[in-house]
Amino acid sequence: MKEKELRRSLAVLPMGTVMKLTSLTARQIRYYEAQGLITPERSDGNRRLYSLNDVDRLLEIRDYLADGVNIAGIKAIYDQQQAATKAKQSAQQQPLTDEDVRRILQDEFIRQGGLGHPNSGIQRPF
Amino acid sequence: MKEKELRRSLAVLPMGTVMKLTSLTARQIRYYEAQGLITPERSDGNRRLYSLNDVDRLLEIRDYLADGVNIAGIKAIYDQQQAATKAKQSAQQQPLTDEDVRRILQDEFIRQGGLGHPNSGIQRPF
DNA sequence: CTTTCATGTCATGTTTCCTAACATGAAAGT
DNA sequence: ACTTTCATGTTAGGAAACATGACATGAAAG
Numbered sequence: 001m002k003e004k005e006l007r008r009s010l011a012v013l014p015m016g017t018v019m020k021l022t023s024l025t026a027r028q029i030r031y032y033e034a035q036g037l038i039t040p041e042r043s044d045g046n047r048r049l050y051s052l053n054d055v056d057r058l059l060e061i062r063d064y065l066a067d068g069v070n071i072a073g074i075k076a077i078y079d080q081q082q083a084a085t086k087a088k089q090s091a092q093q094q095p096l097t098d099e100d101v102r103r104i105l106q107d108e109f110i111r112q113g114g115l116g117h118p119n120s121g122i123q124r125p126f
Numbered sequence: 127m128k129e130k131e132l133r134r135s136l137a138v139l140p141m142g143t144v145m146k147l148t149s150l151t152a153r154q155i156r157y158y159e160a161q162g163l164i165t166p167e168r169s170d171g172n173r174r175l176y177s178l179n180d181v182d183r184l185l186e187i188r189d190y191l192a193d194g195v196n197i198a199g200i201k202a203i204y205d206q207q208q209a210a211t212k213a214k215q216s217a218q219q220q221p222l223t224d225e226d227v228r229r230i231l232q233d234e235f236i237r238q239g240g241l242g243h244p245n246s247g248i249q250r251p252f
Numbered sequence: 253c254t255t256t257c258a259t260g261t262c263a264t265g266t267t268t269c270c271t272a273a274c275a276t277g278a279a280a281g282t
Numbered sequence: 283a284c285t286t287t288c289a290t291g292t293t294a295g296g297a298a299a300c301a302t303g304a305c306a307t308g309a310a311a312g
Contacts, residue, residue: 013139015268015269015270016169016269017143021138026270028290031289031290043142045270045297045298046269046297046298047268047297047299070288071288140299151259151260152300156302157258169268171300172267173300174300191258197257
């Protein structure tokens with residue numbers, strides 16, 4: 001599941017490809033970017049690089065506009081979505097792994113007297 | 127299922143994208159084309175356009191070469207595959223739809239005496 | 253030790269994409 | 283009725299990516 005997400009967010013598609021996939025003009029796509037609706041990456045040579053997720057978002061934008069929603073409205077929708085996602089993330093309090101549990105228990109033990117040395121376990125980068 | 131096939135054979139990816147997706151050089155990709163292993167489409171401005179199927183094939187070619195198969199060998203494999211596919215297609219005798227059955231029955235009736243007019247049914251383009 | 257194979261590199265021209273500016277028709281305000 | 287705003291079109295000049303063709307090369311094959 002992680003693999004597919006990575007592929008979908010891989011920014012490799014240049015303007016011409018995205019134009020064909022979305023049937024939008026370059027002008028439109030750049031304008032939506034200027035309005036803060038998308039933020040494509042850039043190549044070394046400063047050319048825009050889009051991911052499949054970006055393409056999906058552009059298709060969404062296209063549909064919203066076709067439905068009469070203006071750009072400010074679309075931005076509001078995305079801002080709201082982002083806020084909701086962020087709230088959910090911080091509320092999720094990600095579940096502890098067995099590894100975490102062991103480490104925490106060990107720390108507890110060490111603080112209240114110490115048994116076994118703290119640095120004997122597996123090193124975790126974060 | 128038909129939809130996905132279409133998308134996978136949609137030729138929209140330019141050289142730079144394919145280079146990134148396959149980690150092949152432009153020289154390699156063009157060489158494989160010169161050897162008849164792939165046949166990308168061309169844009170109006172004569173630039174190569176690849177589909178996801180093409181990318182898959184390039185990845186295959188890369189793997190074959192890494193395994194010591196030379197280009198003639200890879201071509202032989204593809205020629206053989208194509209022959210097999212073609213044979214299977216002609217043997218498959220694609221199943222008739224209800225619509226086909228009705229049309230054939232009607233033609234039969236018409237030829238052996240006629241009941242109902244031939245052009246009263248639904249028009250099918252092919 | 254010369255050929256072949258797969259690829260690298262360079263030169264030169266064309267196409268695509270960049271930014272920035274001005275133009276425009278349809279809505280919306282005043 | 284006139285002026286802004288919005289979303290998009292168009293044009294211009296420059297930079298990046300891509301095209302083809304030629305020559306170079308190391309490894310393998312003959």
